[in-house]
Each structure stands twice: as C-alpha cells, then as structure tokens.
Amino acid sequence: MAAPNALNVEAKFIDSSKGRGLFSKQDIKEGETILDETPLVSTQFLWNELYKYQACEYCLRSLEKAEAMARRLANNPALTLPFPECCEVKTEEIVVCPQCQMLYCSEECRKASWDRHHQVLCLGSSSQDSDHPLARLQEIWRNIHYPPETASIMLICKMIAMVKQTSNPGSMVHSFNQFVKSTVNEEQQIAHKLLGQEFKDQLELLRSTTAAILFDDSIQQWFTPEGFQSLFALIGTNGQGIGTSSISVWVKNCDDLSLPEDKRKELDDFIDKMYEELENEAGMFLNCEGAGLYQLTSSCNHSCEPNASITFPYNNHISSLVALKDIHPEEEIFISYISECQRGRSRHSRQKILRENYIFNCHCKKCNDEADQPDVTSEEDMESDEEADEMDNI
Incomplete structure (x- = not known):
C-alpha cells in the first residue's frame, strides 16, 4: 500500500477560524502528483454494498469483472465488452474471510483488515443473520441515511475496533484527534444534515446501539x-x-490501445453507447462507493478556484492529490469541496451549498472578487437548488 509522501507538503495551523491548511514545501508543476495517501480507515457505503457493488472490504478495489459490472448496471445480460484483456480484475486472487466470507482483493488486504479492525467486527458464521447486533446497526443506518450516502456508521465502528485491537490505544486515539474538529453547534448542524429532521432521536439510536455492541472503557x-x-x-x-470501478479501468486501458482509426472510432462509439445504457439504468450510481479519513488530505481547505484535485487512479482507496496549476513553496494547496458544475454557479449559490453542507462561508479569491454580486439566485441556479433540495429529501 502506498504511504503519504509528506516530503513536499506540510500541514500547518493557520488561525482559529480556518484551523489547519496544507502547504507546499517546493515547486510543483501543473499535472504533477503532490501526494499519494492511504486512509487511516475506509469503508464501503452500506447501500452500495447491499446493491451488490462488490468491493474489497479493506481497500475498496472493485472486484467485479468489467463486463459483469456493466451487465448488472445496464440490466443487459447480453452486453459483451471487447478487449477483455483490458480488465484488470483478477478473480483468482480474490480471497474471503474464513469466518464471515467477507471479500478481499488479495491476501494482503485480508490480513491488513484482520490486523486492524476485522477481528472485532467479523460476524463469523452469523454473517447472513439479520438479527446479529452489527447487522441490525447497519440496517438502522440504511433506514436513516438513504442514497446518495455521504458518510457511514461503519467508519465509526472501524475507528472503535481499531482502538480495541491496537496495543497502543492512546496513540490510535491521538491519530483520530488530528482531524478537524467542529464546535458543538456545528456538530449539531452536521448531524442534522446527515440524519434529517429527526436527527436527535436517530443519533441516540445509533449511539446506544453502537455502545451495546462495541463499548470499551x-x-x-x-x-x-x-x-x-x-x-x-x-x-x-x-x-x-471514494469511488472505484472496474469499468473505468477497462475504459482507460482501452484508451491506451494502439488501434487503426476506424477501429478506434468503433470502440469509442461502443463505449459512448455503453455509458448511455449504464446511466439510463443506474443513473449516477456507477461506482463502488465509500468514504475514508485521510490525515494529510483532510488538511486541504476549500477554494472555488482550486489549485489541486483529488483522484483515485489505482482503483482502490489510495487517493492522489494532483496539481491543477503550478504551485510554489509556502503556497497553500486548495481543493474544491463542491463539484465543477457547482463552481460555475453564482457566488450566492456556491455560498449556500457550502453553508448547508460544510458549515462555513467561503472567502476564497473568487468569492471575494465576486463580493459585489447581488445575493440573489439566477433562475437556472434556483432550479438547481430546488433539484438538490428534492434529492436531500429523498
């Protein structure tokens, strides 16, 4: 597994309002990888897992062959992908936990999971038992937090299990304490955003159920x-x-093929049509999806004009922070917390999204330059806001 390359970056405290930021220690050119980082902990989303997106329990690598995944998502059992050699999934290397049959992409990941948290969380022979306490907790979460998921109770469970399994609990707790903390009021707003109108009752249900299963002095x-x-x-x-997909890896490898012009066009047309089928049937849910906690990357502050972006080029949970512009020594590294489409909207709409989802007002250069814009939302932005609100209420 790749480890954080911390030689060219430094996390530094800025002030009480911003907290920490990530700064470059050297010149970084546009397009260069600033940092590869393995998360302290990661997990697949529970709805994603329930809908048979097969991913390694430890690193979230997509475990379905590209063709099998495309057939499932397109609901088309006759779909056949050309150039099957461009699929990198090696089903012969997939291993399972001998107790609960959890899937792993390799023996290395199975052992890493067992050594870090799976001893505590393994369901054993009860893995198909919906009455198992951990299975009930997962069902409670699914009934509270519908897709699209943005967090998971299993991240908390894995954090607790990591403390329970380690020989140095204090050091592990210290590692988690390094992440950005919120005020009590902000914590309530975040919980409300994730859990909806009944967040207090739902949060207490999650807490009491988790404590009954995993309490540790x-x-x-x-x-x-x-x-x-x-x-x-x-x-x-x-x-x-985190998003992984054996289909996207297959497509990338197909793009790298050396083909005659007519064959290239034929392949490109096939891929375009395939994605149309996938999106018509599965919509936005095309990847194995999850979330992780990254110690260095989490220090990156937001800008509506970011100079870096996060990608997942290895088809697992290792993230790459890539420069979008030239970055100089002592310059802060910014990512965007909102999508490229959302960044193209008015300052008012961007601020609204950031306040609702991340509990802060943005003072990046773009927002400051547009400070004189009226705090009104254009008709197009209003429609997008209404659609976003409807999605939040699903």
Missing part, C-alpha cells in the same frame, strides 16, 4: 451523547468520498 468518552456526536461530526466533516 479506554474510549468511554466516545460513547457519551456528546462524544458520539463529535465522532459523527468528525466523519461528516473529514470523510472523503
């Missing part, structure tokens, strides 16, 4: 109502979405 503060809310806010604030 060494971290009893995590199981109090205040402590659990803080954990929930931590994953809501710092959780980085």
Whole structure:
C-alpha cells in the first residue's frame, strides 16, 4: 500500500477560524502528483454494498469483472465488452474471510483488515443473520441515511475496533484527534444534515446501539451523547468520498490501445453507447462507493478556484492529490469541496451549498472578487437548488 509522501507538503495551523491548511514545501508543476495517501480507515457505503457493488472490504478495489459490472448496471445480460484483456480484475486472487466470507482483493488486504479492525467486527458464521447486533446497526443506518450516502456508521465502528485491537490505544486515539474538529453547534448542524429532521432521536439510536455492541472503557468518552456526536461530526466533516470501478479501468486501458482509426472510432462509439445504457439504468450510481479519513488530505481547505484535485487512479482507496496549476513553496494547496458544475454557479449559490453542507462561508479569491454580486439566485441556479433540495429529501 502506498504511504503519504509528506516530503513536499506540510500541514500547518493557520488561525482559529480556518484551523489547519496544507502547504507546499517546493515547486510543483501543473499535472504533477503532490501526494499519494492511504486512509487511516475506509469503508464501503452500506447501500452500495447491499446493491451488490462488490468491493474489497479493506481497500475498496472493485472486484467485479468489467463486463459483469456493466451487465448488472445496464440490466443487459447480453452486453459483451471487447478487449477483455483490458480488465484488470483478477478473480483468482480474490480471497474471503474464513469466518464471515467477507471479500478481499488479495491476501494482503485480508490480513491488513484482520490486523486492524476485522477481528472485532467479523460476524463469523452469523454473517447472513439479520438479527446479529452489527447487522441490525447497519440496517438502522440504511433506514436513516438513504442514497446518495455521504458518510457511514461503519467508519465509526472501524475507528472503535481499531482502538480495541491496537496495543497502543492512546496513540490510535491521538491519530483520530488530528482531524478537524467542529464546535458543538456545528456538530449539531452536521448531524442534522446527515440524519434529517429527526436527527436527535436517530443519533441516540445509533449511539446506544453502537455502545451495546462495541463499548470499551479506554474510549468511554466516545460513547457519551456528546462524544458520539463529535465522532459523527468528525466523519461528516473529514470523510472523503471514494469511488472505484472496474469499468473505468477497462475504459482507460482501452484508451491506451494502439488501434487503426476506424477501429478506434468503433470502440469509442461502443463505449459512448455503453455509458448511455449504464446511466439510463443506474443513473449516477456507477461506482463502488465509500468514504475514508485521510490525515494529510483532510488538511486541504476549500477554494472555488482550486489549485489541486483529488483522484483515485489505482482503483482502490489510495487517493492522489494532483496539481491543477503550478504551485510554489509556502503556497497553500486548495481543493474544491463542491463539484465543477457547482463552481460555475453564482457566488450566492456556491455560498449556500457550502453553508448547508460544510458549515462555513467561503472567502476564497473568487468569492471575494465576486463580493459585489447581488445575493440573489439566477433562475437556472434556483432550479438547481430546488433539484438538490428534492434529492436531500429523498
């Protein structure tokens, strides 16, 4: 597994309002990888897993052959992908937990999971038992937090399990304490955003159920109502979405093929049509999706004109921070917390999205340059806001 390359970056405290930021220690050219980072912990989203997106329990690598995944998502069992050699999934290397049959892409990942958290969380022979306490907790979460998921109770469970399994609980707790923390009021707003109108009752149900399964004296503060809310806010604030897909890897490898012009056009047309089928049937849910906690990347502050972006080029949970512009020594590295489409909207709409989802007002250069714009939303932005609100209420 790749480790953070911290030689060219440094996380530094800025001030009480911004907290930390990530700064370059050297010249970085546009297009260069600034940092590859393995998360401290990651997990697949529970709805994603329920709908048979097969991913490695530890690293979230997509485990379906590209053709099988495309057939499932397009609901077309006759779909056949050309150039099957461009699919990198090696089904012969997939292993399972001998107790609960959890899937892993390799023996390395199975062992890493067992050594870090799976001993505590393994369901054993009860893996198909919906009455198992951990299975009930997962069902509670699914009934509270519908797709599109933006966090998971399993991140908290894995955090607790990591503390329970380690020989040095204090050091592990310290690692999690390095992530950005929110005020009590912000924590409530984050919980409300993730859980909806009944967030207090739902948060208490999650807390009491988690405590009944995983309580540990060494971290009893995590199981109090205040402590659990803080954990929930931590994953809501710092959780980085992860997406993997054997289809996208197949497409990338197809793009690298040396083909005659007519064959290239034929392949490109096939891929365009395939994606149209996938999107018509599966909509936006094309990837194995999850979330992770990244110690260095989580230090990146937001800008509506970012100079870096996060990608997942290895088809697993290792993230790459890539420069979008030339970055100079002592310059802060910014990513965007909102999509490219959202960044093209008015300042008013961008601020609204950031306040609702991340509990802050943006003062980046773009927002400051547009400070004189009226705080009104264009007709197009209003329609987009209404659509977003409808999605939040699904």
